[in-house]
Amino acid sequence: MTTVTDHTDDGHHGPEKGLMRWIKTTNHKDIGSLYLWFAFVMLLIGGAMAMVIRMELFQPGMQLSEPQFFNQMTTMHGLIMVFGAVMPAFVGLGNWLIPMMIGAPDMALPRMNNWSFWILPFAGGILLSTFFMEGGAPAFGWTFYAPLSTTFAPDSTDFFIFAVHLLGFSSIMGAINIIATVLNMRAPEMKLMDMPLFVWTWLITSFLLIGAMPVLAGAVTMMLTDRNFGTAFFDATGGGDPVLFQHIFWFFGHPEVYIMILPAFGVVSHIIPTFARKPLFGYSSMVYASASIAFLSYIVWGHHMFSTGMPVAGELYFMYATMLIAVPTGVKVFNWVSTMWRGSMTFETPMLWAISFVFLFTIGGFSGLMLGIVPADIQYQDTYFVVAHFHYVLVTGALWAIIAATFYWLPKWTGKMYNETLAKVHFWWAVISVNVLFFPQHFLGLAGMPRRIPDYSLQFADFNMISSIGGFAFGASFILFTYILIDCIRNGKPADARPWEGAKGLEWTLEPKAQYHSFNIPPTKVLIEQESQNS
Amino acid sequence: MNEQEYYIPSGTYWPIIGSVGIATLFVGFANQMHGASWGGSIMVFGFAILVFMMFGWFGQVVKESTSGKYNSQVDRSFRWGMSWFIFSEVMFFAAFFGALFYARQLSVPWLGGADNNVFTPELWDGFSATWQQIAFNTPGATLQSGTAVSVPTQLVDVWGLPALNTALLLLSGVTLTFAHHALRADHRNKIIGWLVATIVLGVLFLGFQIAEYGHAYHDGLKLTSGIYGSTFYMLTGFHGFHVTVGVIMLTVILYRVQKGHFSADNHFGFEGVAWYWHFVDVVWLGLFIFVYWL
Helix, strand or coil: CCCCCCCCHHHHHHHHCCHHHHHHHCCCCHHHHHHHHHHHHHHHHHHHEEEEEHHHHCCCCCCCCCCCHHHHHHHHHHHHHHHHHHHHHHHHHHHHHHHCCCCCCCCCHHHHHHHHHHHHHHHHHHHHHHHCCCCCCCCCCCCCCCCCCCCCCCCCCHHHHHHHHHHHHHHHHHHHHHHHHHHHHCCCCCHHHHCCCHHHHHHHHHHHHHHHHHHHHHHHHHHHHHHCCCCCCCHHHHHHCCHHHHHHHHHHHHHHHHHHHHHHHHHHHHHHHHHEEEEEEEEHHHHHHHHHHHHHHCHHHHCCCCCCCCCHHHHHHHHHHHHHHHHHHHHHHHHHHHHHHCCCCCCCCHHHHHHHHHHHHHHHHHHHHHHHCCCHHHHHEEHHHHHHHHHHHHHHHHHHHHHHHHHHHHHHHHHCCHHHHHHHHHHHCCCHHHHHHHHHHHHHHCCCCCCCCCCHHHHHHHHHHHHHHHHHHHHHHHHHHHHHHHHHHHHHHECCCCCCCCCHHHHCCCCCCCCCCCCCCCCCHHHHHHHHHCC | CCCCCCCCCCCHHHHHHHHHHHHHHHHHHHHHHCCCHHHHHHHHHHHHHHHHHHHHHHHHHHHHHHHCCCCCCCHHHHHHHHHHHHHHHHHHHHHEEEEEEEHHHHHHCCCHHCCCCCCCHHHCCCCCCCCCCCCCCCCCCCCCEEEEECCEEEECCCCCHHHHHHHHHHHHHHHHHHHHHHCCCCHHHHHHHHHHHHHHHHHHHHHHHHHHHHHEEECCCCCCCCHHHHHHHHHHHHHHHHHHHHHHHHHHHHHHHHHHHCCCCCCHHHHHHHHHHHHHHHHHHHHHHHHHCC
């Protein structure tokens, strides 16, 4: 049996007092909370930009913004949601949950963990400050294609480049930390195939981050030198090629998509077995499917570039490779559905979010399959169909899982229970409005409405108005969400250590509000096997 | 200390100081590029904060390590951390190598009319689609950024300084391994000798690389010499930066060896730097083959 000591200098087991607790902290729960609150603030900022976009598109004609400002809105909305909201939220969840799930006291490299968070506010600040610079914020789309982002972009682009560098440092350090934690801090008796799926999916995601983020850093570095030091990476006048930018960007960009969805798969794989009161169907196939998806994500980037221009052999290869991803993804959806099959199901709020995740994410997956077909993509590319597709996978996929995880683990984080009635009202409000928001965009895209345009012709007017109404309603649902969270933290009723009847996992063996250092004594083999998803 | 205990380090201010430093550095750099006279000094100030942070943070870790606070689990965490950090560096270089391969194999031949691009030679009067001579026949050409293309007069001679540098760097990998063996056998004087040899070889490499840059620059090969100049200087430049960092790290290790920080079976600091140095070695081999030779 191992012994316990705490090596913080002051010798106390609790956190420090005051603001310095948050600045100096090496505690995975403190850092997880910082990440989650940062992501939440960014979600609201990015969401406000989405509201501006939907207001402008409420009717045809120019309503309230200049085209240039509209482009700044779409660009910054995308960048902030991807790099400021979804990614930090999942890192926050990983920080909070992984040490508890693997029976560890904390992360493997706690000081680096602190730094990977505390770079983010600086990166976010630099990114947002571009709004106040001459020429305004970046307006070239979140994919910042050259030459729009090199030859034709304002000076503020260089600040954007450095913000991306900082975000990259943060992500890489976060990923290194998670790998070291999972492989080195795991309870000695826990085998790899005993690990909960959220831990597995985050481990795999970390490899994606380490492989992809440095390539993004390379891409923006080339942009920087093309813009300021006369290199010709993306300039055909000097023998370079703007298409090279797209190749490098999407070599990062496609794994990035799975960086944002694999941890979501992990979350859903915890919630569905709990409320179906059955073990997860096909645990090992879930692990292998996640790894296959991760591997495939590195070799399909060209499907973002079908209409850019590519040899036919290249288009065919990328099309077939893309289709392959449907196989492991199908395995996952099949397993979630099979887990629910003949289960004793109840529908508490986390389960509602998880089931709607399976349903709505699958819609996004199928529209992705359509976009992966070369001849079809040439019709769909750069239309609202694409916008609808990636919002179904990112909003009703990634964000849905983040919200599901918040309700599922909130009792463990706060020791208190949220208001179930209000949470259900919030769920139905959000799930109806999000479909009113995004479903019509499929029709708009198929009818030919281009994305990233502030004005449109009259035949698109009705669906745009419906979409905007859904958008405002969905935006307003976050006011209720905020209230439910604050109400839980302040006035929630005390929760049990295991508030969900069917829940398995080491985190539920901790105190109702998990103690500051999760496991000072590694859990026993018996306990680990009892709480394993693989049984 | 008891091998069975978990170790969780105390909180420090170093991370937030590092964030302030690197943000200051970047903001200064961006303003410098945009012509603000104060940008440079802000940038240097940010860099100074970063250096201060590294001294402080690493110093604290060294102190904690030598006072015996760390256990074998902490050691393993450092190993995982360092190896995946190096992998991320590999991927950073991969982006630039990818750009090199793409330009050489695809975009430059396409500009010269390969495949279905038969019309491009008419668009580019006197354009040479040969890799190293990419900028040779484009006098007066201007990049989209408005910069005039610098036309080189001569090819880089691969069997001169670059070949010598390859030998130096490979040799430094060998001397570093000898130093490691000496460390494992606890021969303090031998460690110092081989480490000094490694550092000298590294410094020589950097010196020759600067001389090589001088020649190339004199012959008109610049960052602005089209895609060849771009990939040449960005790849060798980032590599040279990594060698510089490696030399500094080796020097710190030399100092720590003299201080007696390492024992025969506990010297992760040494090994981490050695891994880094070998990584820099391997990148150079790639550079020598694909940038200079082929």
